[in-house]
Amino acid sequence: MKNIKLEVNIKFCALDELSSEEQELVQAAIKATANSYSPYSHFKVGAALRLADGEIVIGANQENAAFPSGLCAERSAIFAAQSQRPDQAITMLAIAAKNKKGLLADPVTPCGACRQVVLEMEDRYKRPVRILLYGTNGVYCINSIKDLLPLSFVDSSMH
Secondary structure, three states: OOOOOOOOOEEEEOHHHOOHHHHHHHHHHHHHHHHOEOOOOOOEEEEEEEEOOOOEEEEEOEOOOOHHHOEOHHHHHHHHHHHHOOOOOEEEEEEEEEEOOEEOOOOOOOOHHHHHHHHHHHHHHOOOOEEEEEEOOEEEEEOOHHHOOOOOOOHHHHO
């Protein structure tokens, strides 16, 4: 038996250390939290993604009394972009969240289902998606979803 060591590279920086393009995307994610429909959890998540042509698409979490029927902000943005612009790869994704007290101090990370969907986008377009996870204390900057999902399952895994 041998051990396999997996390493993850995540940078933590202040918002003003990001490029203007990254800051714009984070601000769009923060703004998207206002579009959340979360009457049960009161946990508002906003996502903003940038397509290869520069267009920004936003999403917000949507809850439903039948809880499995809701949808996370990340997937609502990705599915909207793929429905409208399937010819455009997703290059970057920003996520922000707030509760009744306001924006979270520490960045929130995508759930497992959202990680899998982002992975599928990377696999589909053969390019990484840069991920920016915003908190008022700082931003996690991640170069690929594979850093959050290192042992991944994609189409090629089935062949």
